[in-house]
Amino acid sequence: MKAIIDWLDDRSGFRTLIKEALYEKVPGGARWRYVWGSCLTFAFFAQVVTGTLLWMFYSPSAQTAWESVYFLQYHVWGGWFLRGIHHYMAQAMVVLLVLHLMQVVIDGAYKAPRELNFWFGIALMGVTLGLSLTGYLLPWDQKGYWATTVATNLIAEVPLVGVYLQKLVVGGEEYGHHTVTRFFALHAGVLPGALIALVVGHIYLFRRHGIHAKEPRPKRDSYFWPDQVLKDAVACLAVALAVIVLTLYFHGAPLGPPADPASAFPARPEWYFLFLFQLLKYVPAFWGAVIIPAFVVLLMFAQPFIGKSEKGHRFNIGFLWCLLIGAGALTFLAFSEDRANKKHFAAVEEADWLAKRVVEIADKQGIPPSGAVTLLREDHENRARHLFSSNCASCHLYNGHDGRGFPVDSNQSAPDLAGFASRAWLEGLLDYDHYVSTKYFGGTAFKDGKMATKVLKKFGEKEKALVPKVAALLSDIAGLPYQEPLSEKEREEGFNVFFDELGCIDCHDIEDEDEGSAPDLTGYGSRDWLAAIVSDPSHERFYGKDNDRMPSFVRDEKLTVEEIGILVDWLRSKSSADSAVR
Amino acid sequence: MSEPNDSTDDGDRRAFITKATVGVSVACSVFPFAAGVPAFLDPVSGNGDGDAGEIPWSKVASFSALPEDGTPTRFGIVRERVTDAWSTLTNVPVGAVYIVKQGDQVKAFNLKCPHLGCAIDHRSDQGDFFCPCHNSSFAFDGSVSNPASPSPRGMDGLETKIENGFVYVRFQQFRPNLAEKVPLI
Numbered sequence: 001m002k003a004i005i006d007w008l009d010d011r012s013g014f015r016t017l018i019k020e021a022l023y024e025k026v027p028g029g030a031r032w033r034y035v036w037g038s039c040l041t042f043a044f045f046a047q048v049v050t051g052t053l054l055w056m057f058y059s060p061s062a063q064t065a066w067e068s069v070y071f072l073q074y075h076v077w078g079g080w081f082l083r084g085i086h087h088y089m090a091q092a093m094v095v096l097l098v099l100h101l102m103q104v105v106i107d108g109a110y111k112a113p114r115e116l117n118f119w120f121g122i123a124l125m126g127v128t129l130g131l132s133l134t135g136y137l138l139p140w141d142q143k144g145y146w147a148t149t150v151a152t153n154l155i156a157e158v159p160l161v162g163v164y165l166q167k168l169v170v171g172g173e174e175y176g177h178h179t180v181t182r183f184f185a186l187h188a189g190v191l192p193g194a195l196i197a198l199v200v201g202h203i204y205l206f207r208r209h210g211i212h213a214k215e216p217r218p219k220r221d222s223y224f225w226p227d228q229v230l231k232d233a234v235a236c237l238a239v240a241l242a243v244i245v246l247t248l249y250f251h252g253a254p255l256g257p258p259a260d261p262a263s264a265f266p267a268r269p270e271w272y273f274l275f276l277f278q279l280l281k282y283v284p285a286f287w288g289a290v291i292i293p294a295f296v297v298l299l300m301f302a303q304p305f306i307g308k309s310e311k312g313h314r315f316n317i318g319f320l321w322c323l324l325i326g327a328g329a330l331t332f333l334a335f336s337e338d339r340a341n342k343k344h345f346a347a348v349e350e351a352d353w354l355a356k357r358v359v360e361i362a363d364k365q366g367i368p369p370s371g372a373v374t375l376l377r378e379d380h381e382n383r384a385r386h387l388f389s390s391n392c393a394s395c396h397l398y399n400g401h402d403g404r405g406f407p408v409d410s411n412q413s414a415p416d417l418a419g420f421a422s423r424a425w426l427e428g429l430l431d432y433d434h435y436v437s438t439k440y441f442g443g444t445a446f447k448d449g450k451m452a453t454k455v456l457k458k459f460g461e462k463e464k465a466l467v468p469k470v471a472a473l474l475s476d477i478a479g480l481p482y483q484e485p486l487s488e489k490e491r492e493e494g495f496n497v498f499f500d501e502l503g504c505i506d507c508h509d510i511e512d513e514d515e516g517s518a519p520d521l522t523g524y525g526s527r528d529w530l531a532a533i534v535s536d537p538s539h540e541r542f543y544g545k546d547n548d549r550m551p552s553f554v555r556d557e558k559l560t561v562e563e564i565g566i567l568v569d570w571l572r573s574k575s576s577a578d579s580a581v582r
Numbered sequence: 583m584s585e586p587n588d589s590t591d592d593g594d595r596r597a598f599i600t601k602a603t604v605g606v607s608v609a610c611s612v613f614p615f616a617a618g619v620p621a622f623l624d625p626v627s628g629n630g631d632g633d634a635g636e637i638p639w640s641k642v643a644s645f646s647a648l649p650e651d652g653t654p655t656r657f658g659i660v661r662e663r664v665t666d667a668w669s670t671l672t673n674v675p676v677g678a679v680y681i682v683k684q685g686d687q688v689k690a691f692n693l694k695c696p697h698l699g700c701a702i703d704h705r706s707d708q709g710d711f712f713c714p715c716h717n718s719s720f721a722f723d724g725s726v727s728n729p730a731s732p733s734p735r736g737m738d739g740l741e742t743k744i745e746n747g748f749v750y751v752r753f754q755q756f757r758p759n760l761a762e763k764v765p766l767i
């Protein structure tokens with residue numbers, strides 16, 4: 001063994017190289033405050049390794065990017081963990097960048113003769129942020145897609161060449177295959193390559209000038225090896241552990257629903273870019289994306305000169321603190337505005353639901369070549385929510401929301417249809433106070449109709465006690481998939497109440513005995529009945545000329561028969577408790 | 583840490599620091615690789631195997647259209663439904679077969695050479711099958727016809743049936759370069 005090493009050393013001189021690398025002097029002894037550069041190098045190394053491993057699974061195209069990440073996340077052994085490490089290490093890098101920058105400036109390590117190296121550092125920061133930005137799009141989920149759209153639209157703000165630059169980055173006018181391939185080439189090729197070149201320069205210059213010792217020096221000088229290396233390695237291990245803990249805690253990186261240009265999602269960048277996002281609410285895009293960042297970067301480039309005097313140095317430190325505090329405040333504002341925004345909350349909830357849903361479907365049936373987004377577009381549950389939201393929610397609510405979980409701007413006028421025809425829903429309907437509340441008919445003309453004023457209002461204790469029986473009967477006729485059917489005896493009791501004890505039959509038909517002016521309850525709440533009333537509520541069988549505003553969806557060609565079927569199946573599929581949104 | 587210290591445990595302390603440094607550094611360097619080891623090894627982990635289900639019958643040709651004299655005919659096999667990682671695909675070519683008529687029976691052979699997987703040719707002038715990669719030759723019954731052939735076994739026969747005048751094949755692949763025929767799942 002020793003002979004081989006000696007031979008290698010003789011031919012390469014690697015021992016001297018290692019000695020030079022390790023026996024660098026550390027004036028004032030090893031200190032924790034010097035670890036940040038090593039941590040960043042380590043984090044980048046970890047990104048290169050995990051990124052290359054991710055590469056073995058990633059398929060860069062508009063129809064396969066999300067799909068391949070989904071497969072990695074849910075079907076590859078430990079795939080979620082690998083993705084999680086890369087995701088949280090990227091975030092750790094941003095934190096480390098800030099720490100490194102602050103240490104360098106506070107210690108005065110950026111001043112002559114180290115100006116050049118400080119500039120290298122600023123460039124490294126830019127490249128790392130570029131890696132984070134390009135990486136965010138790669139999973140091609142709703143979040144990455146919409147947030148990155150904002151970022152690439154900002155490129156157009158660059159004077160003169162902006163529009164061309166944007167096209168170059170996007171790979172055309174619109175997002176598509178070439179957006180993914182370009183971002184991936186930037187993310188896994190160009191930017192890491194640039195970063196490596198810059199790091200080499202950065203470390204070379206660092207060695208040339210030696211470490212800048214913070215005064216006062218607490219201890220005697222020592223060597224890089226092993227004292228400083230130990231501190232560096234311990235810090236790196238702490239970073240690794242933090243990233244592992246984050247990965248385990250969040251069970252890997254999030255994966256939203258697949259990018260869908262037709263389904264709006266509130267664009268939010270990763271948390272460390274939120275301050276820029278928030279800034280754009282207050283200043284024109286040109287200022288937020290060009291003038292202010294350019295000013296900040298130029299000022300940072302000038303910092304080594306500004307810092308020549310003691311005052312200038314203090315200005316530099318103050319400037320960075322202001323920048324940090326300002327960014328922190330903007331980030332806080334961005335978070336708290338979102339938290340106070342019910343629609344944003346609903347959009348995030350819906351995205352979470354869609355993300356779960358699409359995985360459920362893809363796990364079961366695989367993904368067609370047109371991509372996972374078609375699975376969601378064709379999913380009946382999702383379509384029903386959208387159909388309800390755009391056709392019904394202008395009058396009806398669903399568990400207090402619009403069917404997709406969004407709050408509704410105007411007041412509800414027609415009944416809330418969550419749990420429609422279930423026992424609980426019917427017992428509510430048959431109670432006067434509920435009937436005239438907005439949850440049922442309070443917003444309609446039926447509030448003052450016969451059913452309310454002549455029937456329900458007159459109910460005494462005896463009648464009220466009978467209501468559950470007739471509710472159970474009607475609900476049984478509906479045959480809802482989540483409810484147990486009644487026994488023969490209970491049905492009979494229900495019919496007794498319907499015909500004799502409460503005399504519902506005086507106005508409502510049931511089981512084809514044709515009498516009555518009020519809606520026909522034959523087959524009440526069944527798929528056919530519900531489809532028929534939605535298709536044409538003004539039909540004789542239902543509200544007839546008493547119909548209050550509800551459109552005849554099929555007669556007026558607002559919905560197709562297929563769409564009605566999807567809606568009806570969905571309405572009948574869940575009790576209101578199951579359909580509740582947090 | 584680097585205070586001058588002449589006592590005897592100075593040596594111990596340095597040795598400890600050195601060991602600790604090496605240990606922690608190695609842990610850090612190994613960590614990103616370790617994070618990807620399971621995912622990297624996924625193809626050999628057995629995760630996702632099994633449940634291949636029964637091999638489907640593929641309709642290949644009309645029996646009456648096959649040459650009476652037993653000349654092999656080549657047909658592509660198209661599967662109605664194929665899954666590949668995340669994708670579910672329809673009507674995908676998965677391979678090809680030679681069909682040979684023998685009286686009212688047929689024989690089917692996988693196009694792939696059992697040596698190292700090249701596509702086998704049919705040589706009508708020589709009346710045999712010939713693999714142009716490393717010169718294996720096979721008779722029309724699939725057996726190795728020239729003992730100098732590098733192929734360790736004859737061509738891979740496939741299960742066939744004839745129904746309503748059509749030939750069906752259970753298409754599958756086999757592990758190459760073994761004397762016995764081991765199906766790939």
Ligand code: HEM
Pocket residue numbers: 044047048049050051052054055058069083086087089090093128131132133134135136137138139187188189192253254
């Ligand atoms: C400083 C270095 C790097 C940073 C900051 C970084 C950052 C990111 C980020 C933020 C993502 C999105 C992760 C997610 O949300 O799932 C990502 C994804 C990805 N990165 Fe990197 N990356 C770096 C280096 C690399 C390198 C060197 C490679 C390959 C050679 C790579 C390959 C990938 C791949 C394939 C994905 C997509 C897979 C996925 O999203 O799970 N990365 N990266």
Ligand code: FES
Pocket residue numbers: 695696697698699700713714715716717718732733
């Ligand atoms: S692959 Fe056919 S002879 Fe080698």
